[in-house]
Amino acid sequence: MGESQRTVPRFSFNRSIHLAGTDERLSSIAGLLLLRELDDRWRVTARLSEAIVDTRESAKVSWSMAAQVRARIFALAAGYSSQRDVTELAGDPIVRLTTSDRRGSSPLVESAEISQPTLARMHRQLGSDANQQALGESLFDLGWRVIRDAAKAEPGTHTIDIDSMPVMSHGEQPGSVWNGYYRGRCFHPLMAVHGETGTMLAARLRPGNVPSAAEATSFVLEVVERLESELGRKVRVRGDSSFANDNLLSALEARGSSYIFHMARNPRIERMAADLLKPTKGARSREPREWLHSLTYSSLRWPTERRVILVVQETPGELYLHHFFLVTNDWRSSPQTILERYRQRGTTESRFGELKSRLEMKLSCTSNQGDEAREKAWRANEGTFLLYLIADGLLHALRWLSKYELSSDGESLPKLQRVQRLLVDVAARVTRSARRVHVHLANSANELWMKVLARFARLRPVT
Numbered sequence: 001m002g003e004s005q006r007t008v009p010r011f012s013f014n015r016s017i018h019l020a021g022t023d024e025r026l027s028s029i030a031g032l033l034l035l036r037e038l039d040d041r042w043r044v045t046a047r048l049s050e051a052i053v054d055t056r057e058s059a060k061v062s063w064s065m066a067a068q069v070r071a072r073i074f075a076l077a078a079g080y081s082s083q084r085d086v087t088e089l090a091g092d093p094i095v096r097l098t099t100s101d102r103r104g105s106s107p108l109v110e111s112a113e114i115s116q117p118t119l120a121r122m123h124r125q126l127g128s129d130a131n132q133q134a135l136g137e138s139l140f141d142l143g144w145r146v147i148r149d150a151a152k153a154e155p156g157t158h159t160i161d162i163d164s165m166p167v168m169s170h171g172e173q174p175g176s177v178w179n180g181y182y183r184g185r186c187f188h189p190l191m192a193v194h195g196e197t198g199t200m201l202a203a204r205l206r207p208g209n210v211p212s213a214a215e216a217t218s219f220v221l222e223v224v225e226r227l228e229s230e231l232g233r234k235v236r237v238r239g240d241s242s243f244a245n246d247n248l249l250s251a252l253e254a255r256g257s258s259y260i261f262h263m264a265r266n267p268r269i270e271r272m273a274a275d276l277l278k279p280t281k282g283a284r285s286r287e288p289r290e291w292l293h294s295l296t297y298s299s300l301r302w303p304t305e306r307r308v309i310l311v312v313q314e315t316p317g318e319l320y321l322h323h324f325f326l327v328t329n330d331w332r333s334s335p336q337t338i339l340e341r342y343r344q345r346g347t348t349e350s351r352f353g354e355l356k357s358r359l360e361m362k363l364s365c366t367s368n369q370g371d372e373a374r375e376k377a378w379r380a381n382e383g384t385f386l387l388y389l390i391a392d393g394l395l396h397a398l399r400w401l402s403k404y405e406l407s408s409d410g411e412s413l414p415k416l417q418r419v420q421r422l423l424v425d426v427a428a429r430v431t432r433s434a435r436r437v438h439v440h441l442a443n444s445a446n447e448l449w450m451k452v453l454a455r456f457a458r459l460r461p462v463t
Helices: 032-042 044-051 065-077 083-088 093-099 116-125 129-150 216-231 246-254 267-276 335-343 346-358 371-401 416-424 443-456
Strands: 025-027 158-164 177-179 184-187 190-194 199-204 235-239 258-263 289-297 306-314 322-328 428-432 437-440
Touching: 025 093, 032 044, 032 065, 032 093, 032 371, 032 416, 032 443, 044 065, 044 129, 044 371, 065 083, 065 093, 065 116, 065 371, 083 116, 093 428, 116 371, 129 199, 129 216, 129 371, 158 216, 158 346, 190 216, 190 346, 199 216, 199 371, 216 235, 216 246, 235 335, 246 258, 258 335, 267 289, 267 306, 267 322, 289 335, 306 335, 322 335, 371 416, 371 443, 416 443
Parallel strands: 158 235, 235 258
Antiparallel strands: 025 428, 158 190, 177 184, 190 199, 258 322, 289 306, 306 322, 428 437
16 A cells, blocks of 8 residues: 555544644753753853763764763753663754754754663763762752752751652662562662752762661761851751761761751650650640640760750640650750751652652663672662752752742742743744754743743853
């Protein structure tokens, strides 16, 4: 049967609709242009690629390290998590314009495409100690610029929230181990987030079976020192009970950093609080009630006497009182102030929820069970994990810069999914003239982009 006689599928609900391909340059992720503009103003991928130790033979290099890093990070930001996705997107005109080192319209006519094996080799290079450090520095630098320039955080006290989260695996990735608490094979990375803006500052990939506080002391001190150096003032550290151990608390006390941690219960602290946990006599209130008590506590594990805030809560309809403990080295603030500061941790909890729901992290497997092969795959996965977080950091920056345009009340921070839908997943047609590349958007998207780009223009450039 000839091509012209081939049966074309029709839509049964409206048979006048016909499907037809086109040679026009069309894209569904035009918002990568905004990410590339932000990336160029802050030189995120440029500085990262300059810091990466590239061991390739220069005579055999087809794609610069900067182009590869941009291609991978922008694809992750657009929701394409597989290395193969970069190859499949290579024909997209917006992807060509945003990932190429070349200017003008020449990226649209490039014939070469970044292949999946090329990206795999890049990921293996990122596993070296020097390149891991470069990725960590890039993540922090991006986070600091979001705090200072995009979010314009208030000059008061800044908080670092420490937590861990599961990254579920779906194969035999080296380092992924069964975790009984999360009921699955996973990694168990350590995270540091700026509490006031929800900005990721640092992360460390760890095997799935390590305790939450493993490696936490050195990790936390490094982030605290770096942020305090940038801010020129002390920061507060906050976390759940998993991190409230004497090593970390003593280290923070030694450098004069304030902290608030949820404290795990134990028989001794429960006996100390017993008299304060008796139900009130008489009729119970129809409204929730709360009492706060300031205690001091020390033990063999905690030889230093520390301040503990007991929070007692009464809920209508429940027979027993609920209670929990907070430990802090802030001896001046009232118990109510300490509790309010701890409850502001909700910003960080929301960020972790976004990361787990939005970023489907696909990390590499290896069929070779040799120790050397597994070690290389593990190091490559560490690099991939940090690239995910840098991509998320760029989207988070875009969210802060578009806050007033995308939020319903002009004040609250919009959901990351909303930023993705309204600013990144935007359809466009790309055309060329003699000296210009024209990107055609719907009028509604164009008006929104003009406002966001005006905010970009007020960002301080990075040299």
